[in-house]
Amino acid sequence: MIKEGPLMSLPACPSPRVPTQHPSIPIQLADRPTWRGLVVPAITLRHRNGTPVLGEVDSDTVADCLIGQRCQLCDQGLEEVAVLMARPQDFVRGYVDEPAQHPWCATYTIRACPMLSGRLQRHRTSPRSARPCGDPRCQCASWNTTTPDAVIRAGQDADPWFSVRFSATDYTLRPSARGAPKGVSLRHLTRSKIRLVTPGRPSADDLAIIARLGLPWS
DSSP, X not given: OOOOOSOOOOOSOOOOOOOSSOOOOOGGGTTSOEETTEEOOTTEEEOTTSOEEEEEEOHHHHHHHHHHTBOTTTOOXXXXXXXXXXXXXXXXXXXXXXXXXXXXXXXXXXXXXXXXXXXXXXXXXXXXXXXXXXXXXSGGGGOOOOOHHHHHHTTOBOOOEEEEEXXXXXXXXXXXXXXXXXEEESTTOSSOEEEEEEOOSOOHHHHHHHHHHTOOOO
């Protein structure tokens, strides 16, 4: 559980560690589908022909992984330890809306994802899924990509990201008012280990949250 502490001053924003090439694929992911040399996360939105829309998620698969306690990358059940990726605002609202991952899957994700690795410094102004593929049998023309979070982030500076490593025995879902899962609760994690993944381009609000909650900044 994250507890608020006395307000602290933060050192200068650290420089992100930016990889220069695709990371090697760990043995645990050897059988997963790939696209242009990268493992395709299980929750990724896909066209009818299987072409992935990297960076965007299938909400039904996300819900299935959350409920089934499955990894968002490899789609296998979580084991003793799991990892979440969280932004400063996630710690404030108390949950992460994407499924957790195995530690080795999280390590790969951090290296492969352009946002988590620091290669992207701004969010896209419009989602890739907004462009239909042209196949009349594909469902892409009806995809709803204008979620409130996507609208807010469009074109904005990249967020700081943190990894939250925790015992799977603390895995608890945050339900919505209708009972569907909103995400994995951060407020039920009793023995979590948090580290900075990438500083992004933090806003004044981000820095205030990081300082107030005492999140790691190096």
